[in-house]
Amino acid sequence: MIKTDVVIIGAGPVGLFAVHQLGIKGLKSEIIDNLDKAGGQCIELYPDKPIYDIPAVPECSGKSLTDNLLKQIRPFGSTFHLKERVQEIKDKKGIWVVKTNKNKIFHTPNIIIAGGVGSFEPRKLPLKSLTKFEDKSVFYSVTDKNLFKNKKISIFGGGDSALDWALEFSNYSKVTLIHRREEFRGTPHTLKELEKLKKKGKILIKTPFQIKSVNEGDKLKFVKIENNDEKTENIETDIILGFFGLIMQLGPIAEWGLSMSKKTIEVNTKNFETNKQGIFAIGDICSYPGKLKLILSGFHEAALASVECFKRARPNEKYRFQFTTSSKEIQDRLGIKK
Amino acid sequence: MPKITYIDQKGISQTFNVENGLTVMEGAVQNNVPGIDADCGGSMACATCHVYVEESWFDKLPVPEDAEKDMIDMAYDPKKNSRLSCQIIVSDEIDGLTVTTPEKQT
Numbered sequence: 001m002i003k004t005d006v007v008i009i010g011a012g013p014v015g016l017f018a019v020h021q022l023g024i025k026g027l028k029s030e031i032i033d034n035l036d037k038a039g040g041q042c043i044e045l046y047p048d049k050p051i052y053d054i055p056a057v058p059e060c061s062g063k064s065l066t067d068n069l070l071k072q073i074r075p076f077g078s079t080f081h082l083k084e085r086v087q088e089i090k091d092k093k094g095i096w097v098v099k100t101n102k103n104k105i106f107h108t109p110n111i112i113i114a115g116g117v118g119s120f121e122p123r124k125l126p127l128k129s130l131t132k133f134e135d136k137s138v139f140y141s142v143t144d145k146n147l148f149k150n151k152k153i154s155i156f157g158g159g160d161s162a163l164d165w166a167l168e169f170s171n172y173s174k175v176t177l178i179h180r181r182e183e184f185r186g187t188p189h190t191l192k193e194l195e196k197l198k199k200k201g202k203i204l205i206k207t208p209f210q211i212k213s214v215n216e217g218d219k220l221k222f223v224k225i226e227n228n229d230e231k232t233e234n235i236e237t238d239i240i241l242g243f244f245g246l247i248m249q250l251g252p253i254a255e256w257g258l259s260m261s262k263k264t265i266e267v268n269t270k271n272f273e274t275n276k277q278g279i280f281a282i283g284d285i286c287s288y289p290g291k292l293k294l295i296l297s298g299f300h301e302a303a304l305a306s307v308e309c310f311k312r313a314r315p316n317e318k319y320r321f322q323f324t325t326s327s328k329e330i331q332d333r334l335g336i337k338k
Numbered sequence: 339m340p341k342i343t344y345i346d347q348k349g350i351s352q353t354f355n356v357e358n359g360l361t362v363m364e365g366a367v368q369n370n371v372p373g374i375d376a377d378c379g380g381s382m383a384c385a386t387c388h389v390y391v392e393e394s395w396f397d398k399l400p401v402p403e404d405a406e407k408d409m410i411d412m413a414y415d416p417k418k419n420s421r422l423s424c425q426i427i428v429s430d431e432i433d434g435l436t437v438t439t440p441e442k443q444t
Binding site: 041045046117123126157158159179180181183185210228244245247248249263293 | 378407
């Protein structure tokens with residue numbers, strides 16, 4: 001069990017800046033994110049795309065914004081719990097008990113939800129009958145390559161991940177690559193390799209085909225694919241791999257009894273607290289009259305929420321507003337040596 | 339103002355006047371058309387505004403960019419007539435356009 005002043009859900013730009021605003025007030029925070037790295041949408045959706053509306057930063061990329069925020073919060077030594085998702089929260093006598101999908105437990109007076117549009121999850125194949133095979137013979141990511149040795153593998157998708165794994169697995173398994181159109185999207189090198197392996201008969205390519213169904217029963221044996229002219233084929237298959245990128249799912253947040261409207265959490269604009277005391281929502285995930293989904297709005301929301309977090313975490317201390325420019329206390333916390 | 343018709347999977351059809359210059363996605367969001375999530379707000383990053391364009395209209399629309407086609411690869415149950423509604427800009431030329439929303443977006 002980890003005790004902390006604040007649990008922050010979401011390591012996007014707004015969650016990261018919340019660490020800063022809490023840190024300069026002397027509050028400790030732990031930050032949880034389902035991705036394998038900090039940065040949220042900035043790093044997952046547009047690391048290289050430019051951003052022009054961060055105050056005093058005329059232009060930056062999603063990646064450089066993230067890097068700079070990480071640098072800015074380094075003095076506070078917050079722990080990141082990545083590849084982890086908050087599953088449930090419970091009220092235990094005024095303290096929130098936060099539990100992740102890896103059974104990590106936090107006790108905290110404050111939770112800041114900076115979850116953007118939700119957590120990133122792999123997009124799945126549109127076939128309900130595949131659910132029972134999931135994590136046994138149907139996968140949307142590769143964690144242990146050994147599971148894929150000497151198998152008949154059907155890979156769905158036309159982007160980098162689909163191509164890279166098709167090439168890799170063709171070394172030791174029988175690979176069929178199935179894609180809804182003729183064009184694949186990959187680096188020129190990958191596309192060349194794919195062409196080579198196709199000619200050698202090491203990879204079977206089926207385009208423009210999509211999944212239609214799989215066999216009945218408990219064991220995956222074949223997958224039926226169909227093209228635009230409704231021509232079908234059965235492909236012998238032990239393992240199905242689907243690579244359709246990531247989608248954002250609100251997930252368990254929707255079940256915490258928070259007042260919601262259209263996938264967002266309603267907050268007040270005084271301190272961005274939700275209908276539950278000690279739970280705050282900031283950034284894209286919160287809504288209030290006039291809300292703009294801008295990173296800069298999220299920064300403002302983080303600053304105000306952190307004041308209320310202080311009051312709840314230090315009920316016996318008086319909150320004093322201080323400037324970073326002149327406060328020795330803050331500068332000590334930032335580790336600034338004069 | 340051009341009229342755009344949105345049909346859901348149950349066959350329920352709704353027609354709205356959508357201002358020139360808006361996208362078919364924005365027309366849907368403004369009118370609370372179910373089934374169009376548009377999580378990324380129209381930056382072509384999520385494929386949750388995916389629609390099927392009525393065949394007779396499909397070829398009349400400007401051809402999708404590569405980036406849109408790549409994104410449609412990621413959509414839920416894409417078909418030959420799939421488009422991202424955030425990339426279809428409303429104009430007098432597409433007055434009467436009919437799109438069908440998928441069973442779900444994710």
